[in-house]
Amino acid sequence: MIKLVALDLDNTLLTNDKKISQVNEQALKKLMAKGVKVVLCTGRPINAIWHYIEQLGLTNDDDFTITFNGALVINNTSREALAKQGLTKTDLVPLHDFCEAKGFPMDVLDFDQVYPVTDLVKSIYQLGGGIKFAPMTFDKLPDHLYAKVVAAQEPAVLDKMIAALTPELHEQYHIARSQPHILEFLSTTTDKSVGLHALLQHFGWDESNLMAFGDAENDAGMLKAASVGVAMANAIPEITAITNYHTGTNEEDGVATFVDEYFKLS
Incomplete structure (x- = not known):
């Protein structure tokens, strides 16, 4: 029932x-x-x-x-x-290194706000509801629990990002494309x-x-x-x-x- x-x-x-x-x-x-x-x-x-x-x-x-x-x-x-549940800052390091090397964006979300990572390519991520955006470099991110990471770019760019993802990244994160212009990275148990x-x-x-x-x-x-x-x-x-x-x-x-x-x- x-x-x-x-x-x-x-x-x-x-x-x-x-x-x-x-x-x-x-x-x-x-x-x-x-x-x-x-x-x-x-x-x-x-x-x-x-x-x-x-x-x-x-x-x-x-x-x-x-x-x-x-x-x-x-x-x-x-x-x-x-x-x-979520990801620690340490958990995010391999993804940041990948985005830095390949030229892709990262927006890191904790349970209260969004942190656009400013030492990477600028993203197109938007979120309503009065959610605060706090742009900063990766090294300045607070060392606490994060809900997820979003890579937001034009669909063709995300197609290239998905093609470039390594087996190691697939093992480290639950990766899902929630919209044509949004790719999400979560903990493997999320x-x-x-x-x-x-x-x-x-x-x-x-x-x-x-x-x-x-x-x-x-x-x-x-x-x-x-x-x-x-x-x-x-x-x-x-x-x-x-x-x-x-x-x-x-x-x-x-x-x-x-x-x-x-x-x-x-």
Whole structure:
């Protein structure tokens, strides 16, 4: 029995202009009225998506969000962490050395702000929600825990970066392309599925109670783990291939269409 529905945002729940349509909003609110939990799963911090949380009414004491692609599971109202993991500054050294040698950018995110690394190529990374950007050289980065690293550049540049990644880097990081212009580097144990596993355990459930929607590489873990993993029609081919369930595009209210039929909301 599905008790929790996990939703990626960009190109999944959100339209191309970064909005939750009224059709999707109404379907998810009907679903919540039936007692099914809805959880947003994103690479962003909670402040950057707070307007979506408010729009869906995910502001009760037992509402949570999976942020930083699973590095932080946070309670929406208390802002207390249910689960947290990440990368140390030492962990980031091989990636910095690679970016310096090859001419690629790095934006390092802790759980509060973004550190654009200024001794490297300038990135195009942007983040809303009033998140602070604190540009500095790599050697000046605070020695604490980081959620992830983002390389943000034009898609063709990231194609070259991916082609240049060494086997050692693939062993040291969980690497996923969340958008055509964003490549993310996380700890090897960080994934949306890991954050969701912690949340399911918190409620006394497991993956047999999980439905998940996604479209991109960083959704693969949760889609494979879920009892019902749903790929959007606009998903990359690799995501379509690993899922047994499919729905319309993000522009066609694919999320609403699937949950309406599956849960018989109409």
